[in-house]
Amino acid sequence: MTTTSERVADSRTRQVSQRISQSVFDGSRLRVVLLVDVHDGAQQQFLEAYEQLCNQVASVPGHVSDQLCQSIENPSQWLITSEWESAPPFLTWVNSEEHVRMVQPLHSCVRDTRSLRFHVVRETGGPAVEADAGSRRLQTAPRIGDGVIRHALTFTVKPGSEQTVAGILADYASPEPKVDDTTALIRTSLFMHGNRVVRAIEVRGDLLAALRHVARQPEVRAVEEAINPYLEQDRDLNDGDSARVFFTRAALPAVHHVTAGQESPVTERHALYYPARDGRGMRLAELLAEQDAAAADDTGNPVLRSTIFQRDDVVVRLVDLRGGSDADPASVLGLGDRARTAELPELIDTAALGADASVLREGASARLLTLARMDLITDRRAPGV
Structure with a gap:
């Protein structure tokens, strides 16, 4: 079990870098809150649909528990909370075709929904809860965001x-x-x-x-x-x-975002497409996130900001660069540390990029960058941004 002093030391270590504003990969538990507005008179239909959904979700890997609550002030307002071992298994499920099918019965009785997702940072409730929390992962320090x-x-x-x-x-x-x-x-x-x-x-x-x-x-x-x-x-x-x-x-x-260093007066925005092998999208996104987090402390890295988006086997990385994209192709790709990327052939579907596995070899970054780079159609900022 992690001691209090170890947790404090880890917290201080985590707070040294205030650059990462978003990540689903810190391993801590996830609390999902779903606010639901049910059509008048459809409460019983909603309850039956929820019970059917609840039985199906119970067998989803990573699911821990859930709870259904009804407002004491407005019977049309409901609250569903669920706990997950971490964010990745929840996102894998909620973005799947299985989830689309599961929630279909709810559509006819629900007027509106809003989903909120939170990492568990602290937990109270007496010795029993504290002992249990010691064996379950909590976010060790708050992340710093930019709003x-x-x-x-x-x-x-x-x-x-x-x-x-x-x-x-x-x-x-x-x-x-x-x-x-x-x-x-x-x-x-x-x-x-x-x-x-x-x-x-x-x-x-x-x-x-x-x-x-x-x-x-x-x-x-x-x-x-x-x-x-x-x-x-x-x-x-x-x-x-x-x-x-x-x-x-x-x-x-977005499953990961990092901003590194000071704002640059001149930046270029690029998007890179990384088609994943079947079922390996989340792991590929995690690998890229690890690379971006490590590179954030490198003042010579051309990437000022990086955001990784992932759903199923589609992984897209949006980067804002200091200067051009061809100066350091490996860093622009987020693959600068080759020791960390040995598993790339198991993760990236190179055929979907019109290439073979040779494009993943060391020294082929320029070619991979050309294949992965997306065409910019439009990039619009609000006035004053």
Whole structure:
């Protein structure tokens, strides 16, 4: 069992670097809070759907427990909390097709939901709880953030339509950045790699409020309608269930972010695509996160900021660079320490990049960077950012 002095020492060590503002890979327990607004009169239907879902979730690897609560003031408001051994198994499950199928029965009785995810930092409750906490992992020190939430969406378009889609996505009027007094759009960056589209957004405030704000803008809705015929996954934005399923599958959560050193007056933004082998996406994202965390203390590293997004076998790394992207290809790729990347051939699907395993060998970083780099379609910042 870790002693108090060891925990304090580790905490001090963790606080020396105040650069990492987000990571799901610290190994601590995860608490998930789901706020649910149920349609009037549908409480019993919701309860039955939840019990069915609860029985299925109990067998998901990494799941510890869950609890369902109903408001004492408004019977339409419910709260679901669940505990997980760590964030990665939860994210693997919540971003899976299995999860999409599991929650389908809830859609007809739920008006609105909001999901919040937290690492457990401290825990109280007497000797029994403290003893149990000693054997379960807690986040040892608070992370330092910058107030910005990072999220992305990804989807594929029909082969042959790439240029048409790129033209549509590049040509639209930016929505009003201010959502309300506490929420604003900071930056939207859109990239393509072959027929895969990635839209990364940065929000200050409430992410869900920002996404809803953007969806309501007529100029954004017009662009979404214009690309509908070219999507590989059909969607009907006038059908709530169709739109919900599409955007659930398109969600590309940020699993790690690091900002290194002082702000540079001149930066370039790039996105890199790392297709993972079947079932290895989370481990590939973790490996890249380890590399970025280690490189953050290297003042000669060209990467100022790096954000890693992952869902299933899609891993995307968004980087802001000091200067050009070709000066140090290995560092730009996040693969500067070759001793840490021996397992890359087991993780990256090089065939999806149109190459063979030789592209992962030491000395081939420039070629891998060329293959992984996504095409920038548009990068828009809010005024004053």
